[in-house]
Amino acid sequence: MPAVSGEARFDAIPGRLRTLATAVGVHSLAVTLSLVFALPLIWLVSTSFKTGQEAFRIPPVLIPERILLSNYLKGLTFIPIGRAFANTMIIAIPRILGSLIACSLVAYGFSCLEWDGRDTLFFLCVSTMVIPYAVVMIPLYIFYSHLGWVGTFLPLIVPYLFGEPYYIFLLRQFFLGVPSELREAARIDGFSEFMILWKIVLPLAKPVLAIAMVFQFWWIWGDYMEPLIYLDNPALYTIALVLHNFGVNWKGADLERYPWFMAAVTATTVPVLVLFFLVQRTFVEGIAVTGLKG
Incomplete structure (x- = not known):
């Protein structure tokens, strides 16, 4: 057989x-x-409700014997999260808004307008993404130091108000897919290029703008290197710097403070999760759209 x-x-x-x-x-x-x-993430949240002894118990315990909500109050009080949150938002809000405006304008110029050297300049713009940040770290610090910006939020905000190559590329790819007939009809109706961008192109690009907004906020929220370089005043520290400093200075013998740290870290994830859920549908649409057009 x-x-x-x-x-x-x-x-x-x-x-x-x-x-x-x-x-x-x-x-x-x-x-x-x-x-x-x-x-x-599950272990992080679980540890935030434990006692210090439970957090280091062998074998590990996932579900705490007693849920200690007081860890959150102690963590948010002992660690200056409130001030760090305000500092991070001071950086994030103008940086994201300015970057989205600049990236939209530049991407529109690279996709919907015809001019000499357009493609060459776009290639040069995108090529800057392959330059490692470590290469320009010291020159930028010297430059901003001469401007008197070190020790302020300006190096973390102003450069991004002129656009970021990745988001320029992302928006340009979407704008190229917008039917040219829509723009031509708008020009016949007397629309300026700015009005075409504002009234026609950007409303269609909401999913892509949502992607750019979420990615930028996520990056700023967790950025440690740039604030470490430019912020020398603890009163100006961002979320990432404050949490890192507490983690470095935490003494292993003080077990009770470890769940406080976990509670503070858990609390700092809430804004990112809230932003994602608020724009979840638009964000997913943007992923699908950019995937198809890429």
Whole structure:
């Protein structure tokens, strides 16, 4: 009796059963990977409710015996999170708004207007993304030091008001997909190029703008290197700097403060999660759109 290969046996399974088996396998893999990636976050939240002794218990305990909400009050009081939150927002709000405006204008010029050297200049703009930040770190510090900006928020805001290459590229790729007939009809109706951008192109680009906004906020929120370089006054420290300093200065013998630190870190993830859920649908649409147009 001839042997039957595994592929042949699989093909012999009825269609519905085969579809069900495939779906179960795919979903099982997705759930497993989700748990693996979510485990650090689950452990973070769990530890934020524990006592110091529970946090270091061997074997580890995932569910605390007693939920200590006071860890959040102590963590947010002991660590100057409120001031750090305000400093981070002072940087984030003007930087994101200014960057989105500048990137939209530049991307429109690179995609919807015809002028000599456009593609060459766009290539040079995008090429700057391959330059490592470590290469320009010292020259930028010297430059901003001569301007008297070191020790202020200006180096963290002003350079980004002129646009960022990645988001210029992202918006340009979307603008190229906007039908030129819409712009031509608007020009016939007497619209200026700025009005075409404001009234027609940008409303269509809301999903891409949502992506740029979320990515920029996420980057600013977790940025440690740039604030470390330019901010020398603890009163100006951002969220990332404050949490890092507390983590470095934390003494291992003081076990009770460790859950406070975990509580403060958990609390700082809330703004990013809130922003994502507020723009979730638009964000997902933007991912799909940019994926198709890329």
